Amino acid sequence: MTRKGVIIVPSAMPLQEASDANMVWSSEGKENVKNLENIFHHCSDIVFFSFSFQGGQQASLIYVDGMVDNLQIDEHVIEPLVTRYEQDSEEDGVTVESVRRTLTAVKVKTHTTMQEVVELMLSGMTILIPHQSDTAFSIEAIQFDKRSVTEPDAESVVRGPRDGFVETMQSNTSLLRRRIRSPKLKIQPIKRGKLTHTTINLVYMEGLASEQLLEEVKRRLDNITLESILDSGYVEQCLEDNPYSPFPQLLTTERPDVASSHLLEGRVVILVDGSPVALIAPALWVSFLQSPEDYYERHFFGTIVRWLRYASIFVALLGPSIYVAVISYHQEMIPTALILTMAKARAQVPFPALVEALLMELMFEALREAGARLPKQVGSAVSIVGALVIGQAAISAGLVSAPMVMVVAITGVASFIVPHYNLGISVRLLRFPIILLSGFLGLIGTMMGFILLVTHLLTLKSFGVPYLTGVAPFRSSMMKDILIRQPVWVENMTKETDQMQNAEQSSDKANQGNGLG
Missing domain, CATH: 1.20.5 (Single alpha-helices involved in coiled-coils or other helix-helix interfaces)
Known part of the structure; x- marks a missing residue:
């Protein structure tokens, strides 16, 4: 999503020149405070608080209102400096050692650049600037409203953990640390986004993730030149091998247990601050058809459900196409009793099977989107009632036949069995061109569309790894976890x-x- 606007700048002082002048770091702390006041002019949420140390030295505290814990600031910063600050000597003035010795906050760091101070303050850090010093101190006392850890709605399971990633980076990394209590779990932060300065954490297991994979992921992250990053979807689109492919090339999840399992398999997890969706690289086609519940239940259940998913994705992709092809060109393949029943049902339908299928599929997709976008209280009612009412009304009016409604309904149910939403979107989109090929060429068109699709999957890669790894190229060791859940x-x-x-x-x-x- 792109946001464009018009910025009106007075001709007497261009915005870029004023910004560059204020970003200069001075040897006098008082000048630095004035520069910060100019930078954050008309920013009512930025607090500038001036006070005196014990002994008369002046200082200013600068922070974003609503992002810091005022009680911690009072107890660990202001109170010690006002009551217990001891200057090393009158000639030295305010020194770094004397301030560090007085402050009781846990995380205190020094800085001498305006760019660094501004970025830290906007990230929630509290900045202390003594007026007679060339050093600024950043104090971590971050506290802001955040969503509690709850189960992800899109990846719910009957048996398994109930926690999920949230929009706060600290919470997400701690969820991973709780599961993998090993010093080999490495987390490397990267800043991207010229305007948002979004933190992106690269998470991997040292010794399990290959060096080639890590270098490739870092290279692609370094090449991101977006001005704003508001969600992990922005990063995903910049990291894909083939951005024009309809298939997702990074696995997405909101579940810490899923991310942890992939980390232990040698993959890389990418966390974006402000997004509850983690990215996993590389992604294989079979990974999109696996659910965490496969490993929490007994292996018999996991194997049978996995076979059901494989069958369902073929039904969701080719079901309407095969029906259109057989009805239009290959009626001899249908048993006599069944073809007579279907012919009777289609006797009053004025459209060919191709138009009939496209109308029903488009209506089903519209109802699905309406149910997903409306509030939860009415979304499910609209999707279910709409499908029943419109389907029955269309049959009564003679616009579509009952067999077509049944085929579309079975196709829709089969598409819901796909565990990952982004792969389900790909199947829904690819269904329409294959239906068109089937309507014009029959089963030959269906096979042509399927062969083109498989050919594309064979050439697709995720971070240099073939998308169909395990199937093509064939690996017997991986087939044990593809067809059978051991x-x-x-x-x-x-x-x-x-x-x-x-x-x-x-x-x-x-x-x-x-x-x-």
């Missing part, structure tokens, strides 16, 4: 066996290199 204890034994084999192979290679083989 018991947890079998997976651990397999991993230990693979590690032992890798260690033996490495030892053999080392011995051969030393002439001992």
